[in-house]
Amino acid sequence: MVRIALPHDDVSPGTGCLPPRAWYATSDARALCLNGNWRFRLSPTADAEDDAFAADGYDADTDGRGAWGEIAVPGHWVLQGHGTPHYTNQLYPFPVDPPRVPTDNPTGDHLRVFDLPGDWPAAGTTVLRFDGVESCARVWLNGTGLGDFKGSRLPHEFDVGPLLRPGRNVLAVRVHQWSAGSYLEDQDQWWLPGVFRDVTLLHRPEGSAGDHFVHAAYDHRAGTGTLRVDADVRGRVTVPELGVDMATGESATVPVEPWTAETPRLYDGVLATAGERVPLRIGFRTVAVEDGLIKVNGRPLLFRGVNRHEFHPETGRALDADTMRADVLLMKRHNINAVRTSHYPPHPAFLDLCDELGLWVVDECDLETHGFQAVGRRGNPVDDDRWTPALLDRAARMVERDKNHPSVVVWSLGNECGTGRGLTAMAEWIRARDDSRLLHYEGDRSCADTDLYSRMYADHAEVELIGRGEDEGPEARRRLPFVLCEYAHAMGNGPGGLTEYQRLFESYERLQGGFVWEWIDHGIAHPAYEYAYGGDFGEEPHDGNFVCDGLVLPDRTPSPGLLEYKKVIEPVRIDGDGHAGVVRITNLHDFATLGHLSFTWSYEADGVRVADGPLAVPALGPGEHAEAQLPPAPPHAPEAETGWT
Template sequence: MSDRTTVDYVEDVSPGSGALPPRAWYAASDARSMSLNGSWRFRLSATIDAEDDSFAEEGYDAGNWAEVTVPGHWVLQGDGAFGSPIYTNHLYPFPVDPPHVPTENPTGDHLRVFDLPDDWPADGSAVLRFDGVESCARVWLNGTELGEFKGSRLPHEFAVGHLLKPGGNVLAVRVHQWSAGSYLEDQDQWWLPGIFRDVTLLHRPAGSVGDFFVHASYDHTTGEGTLRVDSDVDGRVTVPALGIDVATGEPVTVAVEPWTAETPKLYDGVLATAGERVPLRIGFRTVVLEDGLIKVNGRAVLFRGVNRHEWHPEKGRALDLETMREDVLLMKRHNLNAVRTSHYPPHPAFLDLCDEYGLWVIDECDLETHGFVEQDWRDNPVDDDRWTPALLDRAARMVERDKNHPSVVFWSLGNEAGTGRGLTAMAEWIHERDPERLVHYEGDWNCRDTDVYSRMYAFHDEVDKIGQRLDGGTHKRRELPFIQCEYGHAMGNGPGGLADYQELFEKYERLQGGFIWEWIDHGVEHAELGYAYGGDFGEELHDGNFVCDGLVFPDRTPSPGLIEYKKVIEPVRIEGDAAGGTVRITNKHDFADLSALAFEWSCQVDGETVESGALAVPALAPGESAEVKLPEPPADGRGGERQWTVRALLADDTAWAAKDHVVAWGQFAVAARPLPVVPATDRPVRGEDRITLGPAEFDARTGALRSIGGIEVGSPRLDVWRAPTDNDDGAEWQTDTRYGLLWRTLGLHRMRHRLASVEAGEDALTVRTRVAPAAREVGLDTVYRWTSDGERLRLTVSVTPEGDWSVPLPRLGVRLGLSRADRVEWFGGGPGEAYPDTRTASMVGRWQSTVDGLQTPYLRPQENGARADVRWVELGGLRIEGDPEFWFTARRWTTEQLDAARHRTDLTPGDTVWVNLDHGQHGIGSQSCGPGPLPRYFLKAEPAEFSFVFSAVK
């Protein structure tokens, strides 16, 4: 037992002491290993030095301690008895006084007693490996201190063979929530202390494998790969499928199939030394910066990527293999081809999956000092030489651990850490250690240390300039490729504008794609709130639901944003020419031809498929296009709207999806929709307190609709308000227009309706109103004109803005109420929600749902669930047709109730279903962190006229 009683190591800027040098990670070998995961004894102290070190001694009685599961975070266990999570985006939740941290520093003592298996080898040594501990750990085995370490998401190993006993081994780990290392880990995520990755005991036989580096390049001009495995311990490398059997360090060149994200060919091999055999999975590929482009195997790549934090709603960052596999499979099934591991190296098993299934990876170092922006980056550790050893240690532990993964094509120095000498030192070390990959760092706008010009949330117009090389900057930067390492902020309803970005990426060679922020909402499962976010645990500082900005919900259900992104980045473009009876197919893959896909056509009349069949498409090479003749449109007596739909499907089962999985699709019209016609043959009849017109009854005094065909209807009236989305509201630091706040300031959430007149004419009932916010002079002159042919009822709404409308409208349409409505059927866009700049994935067809099924369950409730391009909808016994097509939403609570809710559980269904029939919606954009909607998606306050036809469902 050490006599050390100080806690200076917690605030020491060094990476720690006692750990072995970093080396390559591998999942298994023929050497014995023992998992120490499971139930550990646990004691929590409120301060850094509240308890002594005696718990690490053999014979210590921890019988009255609590228990926690390792891997795990203690704040997510114990039903709140062990503290709570803290969420901040960039603010440090402790005083910025580097390298010091508060004395009030939650400290968890972990204790595990274990026996070695009876057949544990007596010879050789052993290594104890920690794959991830947040944020600082001090370790003892059998009373002997092994050392301490920082670098939460990086592996640390200790030599322990000389300390092991057959039985009763006492492993003690003291974990501090805050340390000097916390200043380097200010990532946008929950602060979650604990031993959250695997703890493993590894037997190291005499002559076992040490560190090794698999170099597997590919020459696209010859089709040959060159393999060389450098190893600290001499041995042999065999790859049976390639007939390879060579000594370590010896290169060999053979014909191979290359590895790419589209064609992830891996060769099984073995590295054998005198004491150990390690399985290898080898992918041959070459990454270069050439002609100002990122090229793999001789071809430029376009990243269709996403940023991925590790997250599970119950376990936090303690992910199991199947959860990681679920992430990769979902990504592949939604056409993603790349992942940036924001903002730290992931569990290494995730990279195994990226190798296996095929994803390009930007592997990012466990480094972010974002909180120093609050003091204009003063005292930033990355520009302080005292911290450079810690930075280099983090870079080395990432590179050495992950260097044998073919999926990794970039090393990233970290995220939002400003600039400084420490980052330059990291880049220089990485370039020297691994010149076969490229280096990324977004904060280096002058590209002094990086091989790519990277930005986050650049607006569309700036990206366009960058594509044309009209953006200025240093000469080096202008010669480099460009990626958006973060764009399309997927917070709440959105992101919008993805199709517009993708158009730019595909237009300019220099633009090599980007990575959506981010993969998953970090909601914490909560018994009362459903999912909790920042502030729900009483944090002093927090950033609310800014942690809920993913393409999938916490339970990994795809959001509409992911469905939209899949369509936007689909690797096959399908464009129709109705007049010519052809479809143009373009292969947008970087490497794969179309031989793995089957194509089918279908013809719809009024949204119903009347005929379908296979479509013969050649196995186009990447970038190639072909015009393919469609069959003659099927004869059909109906004269309704006609369209073609062409789909690209998997021809056979693959590792990531089953046969017939839809990869891409396209639609185009053959015959336009006939608009509904309602001759005004019926006349309004005024009674004592009612006016009847065809199947409808109106209030004689107000002109308000009361019923249609005996179905009670809460009268339609003009509605311009929507519960602002996170993207409507924008972010606090933005200086550009945040329309959600402007709408509220103007008073659009509390519009008042003034009745001007009710006129029962010869062929129409006309109701004139003015709709305006209190305290403002602007308004909307609104006229409702009702006509009928005796069975159907037509409403024509005319809107004329009055005054100076300096802001667009959230929506423009009518809202009405229905009772007893549940089942919904419609002909229009679906099956999911869509808005003006998120409608690429909206497929026109006949769809069915329930009212509850129309809702999108964003963690912070907001405007959601609109269906686009609706021709007609049936619900509550009514059929509603539009002239022109319209946006449709229906929910069991009002917009005002939706606006007031902060969690899903705040929404209580009422007896009325509130229906919005909208002529227009304002775009969504990405302004919760990026740009708002492009001007072409603004819903301007200008004269408008639109109609709806109501009838009872027959």
């Protein structure tokens, strides 16, 4: 492949973007959704077209140099008839020559014509927000360049107030499939270019909150929560249910019910500034490592987790709200209590659902350089100071966007990047910005930049040694809690060994659970196959069906592996076959009592239920157990095969 220097070869995170800030779904400020059908054309190379399409007054219908069609945004062009997807697990799909990428670089030009409502406020300014674009975008509005950005699964905003016009406006976006940013995004997944998350115009009234940070700690000894909301403008914070009415920057300590993944208690509040009212959903909880254990609200927790990629068989990583909610509900129904967002921050609406319905979240940065392993880590960006600004930008965009979610209890620096100075810089920045959560990174066995010891696929024998504190390694590491960030690979007939792992987790308090790899098969809908995987689109190199390794099928049908996992991790255990007249009930929840459950018994003879009734079980607290008395066995034929259920 011929290579030349192009703007997207730059290792910087981009130009022209506003500083990152907290995401929230709604406020009383005006917003205009720009999702929908956009004009689109695809070029085979990054330099095949000039930027005339972005000029003011350009008419796509009269340009004879390239046929313009339409494409749905959010969406990936390779799933809408333009080019093809490409799957790799570890290797980059182009030669490793950082920061350069091939000139054979599919480039999609996007045009969106929109009318600004006549009553759009003149005061204040307006921000143009992109929630996700893979992998590099350059943006123009009404012929004026706004800038460019990388960081596919992260938000980027531009100040466009002075450029907006009454009536007709034209937004032009050029997206390159490959960029220097691609070297930081070598995750085990399909490469799917495009504008795949929402595009929105947000009015920012004078006196609106540019950013805010909700600090909501819980004191489990006193049963109180302490709330402080910092904002970059003055305002007031009200939480009517708690009787809170205070200025931003002030603190209030009041009796509260804490937030946990088992009891996801949220309080509705409002941040009111001179220009805007922002709704708050506040969960009080405190995360810390104490006595060598991860504790929330003073109690150790056990992750019964999964690694989750965002995926839909027809739309790729462009997920709608119903699909995200379906994921969370399906997890909850199968006793899953935690998600690692492998290996990038998810759509922020997914974290809203985790807050509401209750999941512990390890929020992972959009960073993986796995393919450098094939060249001996030579040129690895995480150990090259030229790339550190891009790494810090990705860390900041994750933390600032997601910092107000109580479900996020751990920040993860990324995945399978080896080690390097850039990772240390990220860890130092995150700790300085937010010391209320823990830090995770699996790739550094020294654990110098982390608060927990994390491994992938350690076998049962090694996990038991770690549980006993008899593993080799630095003494400081042996004092850290241990988590399997990936284990029990769910491909084919997997996952296996689940019962043995769970027995170890429950036997050694240092072992605080893990995250099964992974949640969903990434099979793409295809006219010739039920689902396509690597190589089915003629791409080279590829990693075949290794992308189909989930607990649910692409259409989210549970696999037998998910049903097995559900049984192994169930938080209520019933022991005994009833022949002694009693059964033992154990509450394996970390926080919840059994007061929300009802228990029944039934008696069967030759597979037919002959009697049933309620079973008296106390509202056991977490970790408690009790024996429940069964009634006398009802009459049945002497030769019948009988049993209690």
